[in-house]
Amino acid sequence: MSHVLVLVDAPEGEVRKSTLELLTLARRFGRPAAVVLQAADPAAVEQLGRYGAETVYVVDDPAARDFLVAPTVDALARVAGGLLKSGDLAGVLTGSSPDAKDVAARLAVRLGSGVVTDAVNVEAGDDGRPVAVQSAFAASYVVRSRFPAGVPVIAVKPNAVTPEEAPVEPAVEQVQISFTDLGKGARITSRTPREASGRPELTDASVVVAGGRGLGGAEAFALIERVADQLGAAVGASRAAVDAGWYPHSHQIGQTGKTVSPQLYLAAGISGAIQHRAGMQTSKTVVVVNKDPDAPIFELSDFGVVGDLHAVLPQFSQEIDRRRS
Structure with missing residues (x-):
């Protein structure tokens, strides 16, 4: 060979x-x-x-x-x-x-x-x-x-x-x-190490937990981060969440952000516009939490929960703790 x-x-x-x-x-x-x-x-x-x-x-x-x-x-x-x-x-x-x-x-x-x-x-x-x-x-x-x-x-x-x-x-x-x-012709003049978050690199992560407009504000990303840390996952965000200033642009997933292809992708409060789907469509297993049963992202989901993420994610987090105890 x-x-x-x-x-x-x-x-x-x-x-x-x-x-x-x-x-x-x-x-x-x-x-x-x-x-x-x-x-x-x-x-x-x-x-x-x-x-x-x-x-x-x-x-x-x-x-x-x-x-x-x-x-x-x-x-x-x-x-x-x-x-x-x-x-x-x-x-x-x-x-x-x-x-x-x-x-x-x-x-x-x-x-x-x-x-x-x-x-x-x-x-x-x-x-x-x-x-x-x-x-x-x-x-x-x-x-x-x-x-x-x-x-x-x-x-x-x-x-x-x-x-x-x-x-x-x-x-x-x-x-x-x-x-x-x-x-x-083009020289790299400087490099600035990114601040370590303790989480895996977004594009390399085998598990990604992402939040969108449905979170309602920057403070709600604490829910996303908690679940991500429990799963050893990277944190992602939709363009709407990034544009609103709720999370850094370096975490944006989509056509104008980063492309991810994890084994598990958990999307909370993300409607699933084509711009976002272009960045995560090759994920192996997609789990969706959204209160809108007609959200386009459900078309890509393997598992879906129709409900308020502010109620669903804390219960999910508690269940992870219970099973690990």
């Missing part, structure tokens, strides 16, 4: 769960190889090997971190080009953040290949080549895309699969690259 390159997302050296998911998916149609754009941290290399990365390509050059997107494309294209020459490249997988999708699209152009973004799964076709699975039109359709030619480049949403260990002893290869001047 040929190699599948996986772009590693490891801010501050910590490999994110989404990368381990990509390594798991890569094993379905090839032999995983990881591309790391920073110094090779031994703990990170060990973790990548534990999830099946046979080779870890290390590009330890400040340009890969200090400039936007293009140097990452240069690095991936260099590694992919070397494998292509030997006929040993089955595909490339990246995450589905805005930067990662930009990288995937640019890389596909460099390789003369096709690209699929926002995939919710990757399957092995009858011919052994990958099939990218997408969810479209508010989860009304499942789209399966094949790549008749070229090297498949696929950007995959978080929570596409549960990471599975497949321990190997990875070979570490240092890669030296001369980055193009064009790739250095």
Whole structure:
């Protein structure tokens, strides 16, 4: 089997769960190889090997971190080009953040290949080549895309699969690259660490609890936060709640906010306008609490409660405590 390159997302050296998911998916149609754009941290290399990365390509050059997107494309294209020459490249997988999708699209152009973004799964076709699975039109359709030619480049949403260990002893290869001047057109001038909330990153979380206009005010988000903390979940908000100033924009879910694809999505007081649904429609299980039985979000729900969230959520929280006691 040929190699599948996986772009590693490891801010501050910590490999994110989404990368381990990509390594798991890569094993379905090839032999995983990881591309790391920073110094090779031994703990990170060990973790990548534990999830099946046979080779870890290390590009330890400040340009890969200090400039936007293009140097990452240069690095991936260099590694992919070397494998292509030997006929040993089955595909490339990246995450589905805005930067990662930009990288995937640019890389596909460099390789003369096709690209699929926002995939919710990757399957092995009858011919052994990958099939990218997408969810479209508010989860009304499942789209399966094949790549008749070229090297498949696929950007995959978080929570596409549960990471599975497949321990190997990875070979570490240092890669030296001369980055193009064009790739250095936009420099990152500063980074400000986000304040830690103790909750998981919204786009990576396997459980998300979100609140909307039905909360009635900023103080009611305490209900959302309590349930989220009980479930080990991230907190999200609809555009209406964010626009009203009830919760920070960084937590907005929707077409103009963040896209999430958790195993469980609990929506309280959210009507389900198409703008919001576009950001959470690929959630595996959707639970809705809304006092309006005709709210559009019920069309996406697996389980629904028609009732006042200010009465339902406290009861739900108490039941969680009771079952854990």
